[in-house]
Amino acid sequence: MTRRAAGGAGRPATRTWGWTRAGALLLTALLGALLLPGAQAQAAPAASPAAPVRITITSLEPRTVTPASTVVVTGTLTNDGDDTITDLSVRLQRGDRLATRDELAADAADPSPGDAAQAPFQALTNVVLEPGDPTPFTYTASAADLALTADGVYPVLLNVNGTRAGLVERVGELSTYLPVFSTTTSRTSVAWLWPLTDRPHRDASGAFTDDDLATEVAADGRLDRALTVLEDLPDGGRTVPVTLAVDPALVEELTAMAGGYTVDGAAGQGVAAAGDWLSRLRSLAAVHPVVALPYADVDADALQAAGLPAVLTRSLPGTVEGTAAQPADQGPLPEASATATTTAPAPAPTTSAGERILADALDTTPRTDLAWPAGGAVRTDTLATLTAGGVDQLVLGEGAYSDADAAVGRTGRAAAARVPVDTAGGTLTTLVGDSALAQVVAGADTAAGGPRVAEQRYLAELGVLTSQLAAVDPAVAQTVLVVPPREVESDPDWTTPMLADTASEPWLAAVGLDDLATGPVADAGDLVAPADDARLAGPGMAAVAAAVAVRDDVAGAVVGDPGTVLAGYDAAASRATSAAWRADPDGFAASAADLQQTLSGLRGEVGLVAPADGAYSLASSDAPLVLTVRNDLPFAVDVTLDLQTRSGVGFQAETVPAQRLEPQSRTVVTVPTSVQQSGSFTVVAQLATPAGGPLGTQVQLRVSSTAYGPITLAITIGAAALLGLLFLRRLVLFVLRRRRGEPAPVDDDVLVPVDGDPAGPRPAPPTRSPV
Template identity: 30%
Template sequence: MEPPVRRLQPTVQRFGRTRGVRRIAHLGAVVATALAVLPALTPLQPTPSAEAATVPGTATVLPTEDAEPPALAISEIAPRAVREKDTVTVRGLVTNTTDAPLSDITVRMRYNSYPLTDRDALERHADGSATEPYQSGPSATIDTDLPPGSAISFELEADAEDLNLQGGFGVYPLTIDATSGQEGELGKVHTFLPYTGTEKTEKLRVSWVWPLMDSPQRADDDTYLDAGLATELTEDGRLGRLLTTGAQDGEIDSTYTGPTSVPDDEEATESPNPAASPSASPSASPTEAPDAEAQPGPTPEETPSPADPVPITWAVDPALLHDIQRLGESSYWSLSNATESGPALEEHEASIDAQVWLAHARLWLAEDPLLAVPYANPDLPALLGADLTRDAETSVGLGRSTVADLLGREADTELAWPADGVMDEATRDFLYDNGATTFLLDESAMPAQNWLGRTPTGAAPLELPGGEEGTALVVDSDLTRVLGADTHTPGSSVLAEQRFAAETAMIAAEAPGTDRTVILAPPQDWNPSADYATGLLDATENLPWLSAVSLTDVRTDADTAEDRQGLTYPRKAADSELDTDHLERVRSIRRQVRLFNSVLTEDEDPFRPAVLRLESAWWRGDDENAGTVLDRVDRAVQESKAKIHVIPGDPITLASKNGTLGVLVANDLSDHSVTVHLSIFSENSERLSIGDYTKSMEIGPGGKTTVYVPLSATVNGRTVLHLNLHNADGEPITDEQTTIPVNATGLGSGALVISGVAALVLVTALTPRAVRKWRRDRARSAAVAGAGPLPDEDGPTAVSVDGDEDTMHHNGRDQTSTGRDGEDAEDARS
């Protein structure tokens, strides 16, 4: 017999045409008037930007286009685990996303009376590729038109006995669809109905790994790839939600940045200022829960008891903790829109949210098991294969010291989580050499045996070097995918929680008598809504077929030791490793870093964290961001080296044989002292030579020193001095040299005396000759003018002009002459 059809009088909540996420609530009873608004509505899952519930009876304004609600959204499926005497209730909302009014709207339930046979069948129903369920369940009809942009809530109810579920404990397919007279199908949702019946279900152990991880947020230590991390640390941000939800009874206090100092004779729990520390707040301290009578709240069946939270193992990346710490220390830079010369830099103030988040993490992670990946989650197979083992070792050491410094405790060194949950034998051996004996792996690294007809347990023995036996904790990848679902759209959180319940129920029903453990590890960049993350922990605590255990308590079982194949390194993982081009650029940057480090006075390596971030497995397949990080770190190293430099001087004129040149060497680094060596050479050492000078010097942060260099010129002229700074091994710090032109213009006082005497002799010898020439020139000028001959110093001479020649008549003989015979000819030659 089909369940009776329940007819709903329409209850409409009118929305404007604005798009976005709608926060809706619903009353179980439907009002009689068609246009009346519900006094209260069942809340749908909001986006992080729309946390506040709407006021009953008012419209919800949608903040963004991207969050437009679906035509059909499910707000509640209760109970999650259906027993024989339960009433199944499905609540939700129909939204008119068209441009015209909708009429004759019907919402109905379809199901099968027999359970799904396996997890593959469950997957096919979820993605809509399976045959639709054929059994008719309850339906609801809306008799009034639904205007565009308006939404109406619905409720479907059926007694479990009336559904006539035949298969007992298992997972039954469930489909909810909505149709209208004009548009036909408006929307369809595929979900599940886990049913326990009257049977006592076997417990399936589950163990949670709760990730606080992300890709590297910085390039060099002061420059972030974007400004998003500060937002993620707020109470509504991704990392803020993960921290508070994982703490289970925690609530972020925006004023808390660390424990207050307490006198030695007082206990920490007797703080006079409860607001100063979350541990003094009832919401943050399991030992100070409020009185149940004075503070009515959820029953133990609805939420875990504060004294008995779901055990989780925190997984952290020390590089992310380091990024958060730097964010809260002082102002920092982020890369913004690109320009012709590369990304621009935008300055930000220190983040108070970062200080608050880190203080709460230090408090709430103090007692739970803690797993830490090496610093920046390096691509270990790629590094070990490229002979960068030293970097891999540094990432392990830096990761452990960072966790100890920032969280005030040490991570469990026996737990290891290789990148993407896969590793080759070299990576296994490396992690084992660094203390790991238990490895968190993806199931592709240790697949189930082909003959196994059920989900194997998550714990399996793993062979280690030297005949030792370790443990592989194999994560269920299908559940990882379910946990990573997008739950920030209306109704998505409820469906994801129901899928989680269905998956775990299906695993439990596969082999009820088998003792198994399922490892639950969400994606490392997990971004659940707050309601979804909380709902998962509630489901873990309350679903009758689940039993939560700590990861550190999971052990292998000899009876299931053969359920999985041996360690496998998937070809897909090998192909995705950091490629040769990326690692070659890393090597080039490392060489420049080594040169920079070689002149630091202290044994320092300030760029080591930045280099390790370049080697992160997060850059697999992300060439764009990887290139940005490589470019920025390379530039930062070059800029740091350039801060140790010779200050260029003006061209020098050397007016004597010897002189002294003052060379100014500067260290513009604000945090480091340097020891550098100055080398100078002349382009023409025969013309200009360099004497002895102080070649090695130590310069403090922001300091300068002057080196006095003796010069000696042997020949006048120009030459160039080349100056360079290098380390103790003679390697130049930078490729650029400083040049100073030198012009030698004098040979000294002795040379000046000699030159002066020579000039005096020359003047004395030439003066009489100049006087005689001047007299002859005057005589010729007078003769040409008709003034008659002028007396010659040797006696009178008759002079006549004939053509261009002067003909001299002397003693009856004619001679052609251009002056006095000997002297004038010599003057002409000269």
């Protein structure tokens, strides 16, 4: 059996134990009789990889140590092994000062054994730790015990010794950090961007698909805790200007829930919770600045790559073209009426729908000029769409730049979160989110030793930056931006202290995003294109593209502003391409398919009403064909009508100008026709958008006409004239023969007798000769 020795020095060593378990127990007993308790603890070997005692720290004070400080650590020891552990003792031991962020990262990957200085062991008296049992502990050591005399960040090891199965050994250990600052010659300014987003919970029609959002905003839900983190800040948060990144679609959903909603026909359970959450957010928005994200927090790169930049633009909060919003439910649509009239078009909006949603719900004016692309990077063509849509600042991750080390202080120089980027439209301000700090915040709830240890790592990252700045030029300003993941699992018990540290620790300063945008500048190189496999793609985006093609075709038929009229369908397209679906491929596929089905259904809402038997009768050669068309949409549209005959002979319909169909109406359309001959004709009719897209289904009509058309009339007159000529010819020939005394031709003898004798003409009686 090989074990790592750790006692006083904590250095690794190997020992081969060749005796039996009984021999080991005997030797341990003999040594225990010869050694003092303190010496016995120091002689304990290091913890094995499967150390049985799990250490959780609940308090470590002070957060910033000075040479006169007393360090107090409290927490819990839990026996996760199978053996009873006795004679527990605890101490702190530290390693060498960490001078750079790279050294800190290396220590986090391979923690220091803490052999630079050790404080004394302190025994936990009368503690027997049975398997599965926890026990609280408190450990106290002075800065002098740990030889903490110079400013900087130090790795420390919490070492737990104990007796297990008769052997004295290290039964548990936990690594953390202590920032030491005796004087405040340099300060690091820290800004936070706090996300308030969630995946969409509505389908393409605007109906709620589930009631999961009610759970999120209820007590101890993820979004409930996200607000509590801010509410628990000292001084109501006024000393920590956290910027809130809010999705308008989330606020819109919660507003609808607060007014009453249904899920699959049943009343939703989140009415009260939604209203309360919005009220709390409104109060926070009065203290903290708000940034409006694109509607549904769309995946900007996915839309751009699919050739759908207009969908991205319609979701942006910084342009009047950002019209995506789900209309409020105003009850059933009006009944169909042939005399319906179109209401006057609403005046053109002066702000985006996203801005109005947040302004109305939160009673604040949100920022609309800042974008935070999913994944922390952005395509060049996406950047052009964003800037054209009112964006002049971006929040990006370190991976968006070819050389971000300078921006986050890994070069040994001052960190600067502001990075100007040259674009085709000019210089754009970008702000770099610190990835190491974001990872610490995101993983705090699962950090070894508990979230309090994660906070110490957070302080260590900032402490290394501050100490290295002090060594270079204390007068230089230094800025850092912390951007947690969009759906971070936060807890007020540990996240609130992290935020508060920026205002309470003397070597830190709490600032807002505006301060970063006017602060020091770093050269982080060029922007780097994001990985193609990071965005939404595949059949889902193909379905979205097909749906948007239908939307654009119908938009050409809309009477009025298509952006306003089709806002609900544009909102559906944004929800279907939310960046939240990156983590849920099946949910994305279902949402995209629903969008395609819903928008394709728009074509069927307008069409021809076929007669019951599909037959029409025309009484004259120029009688019009009277058709009925329907518009079941809640808005007026302009349509064209196309009629074609199958034979193409004898029936002709004139071109009908574009027809305006009022919302929820039936309209009679008169089609001038020309019939060239009597009979039946097969006519195929189809409505279409002005661009030619089909509306409704083709209707096949059977048109009958008993009227004489020009051709039939000409044939009839010609036949009559010919018959008259033939009769006249016979009459002339008969008269001429009589005058000449010629016998009648055989053909003449078959003329119909005029006396009506059915026997026909009789031969003349014989003539008697005179005597």
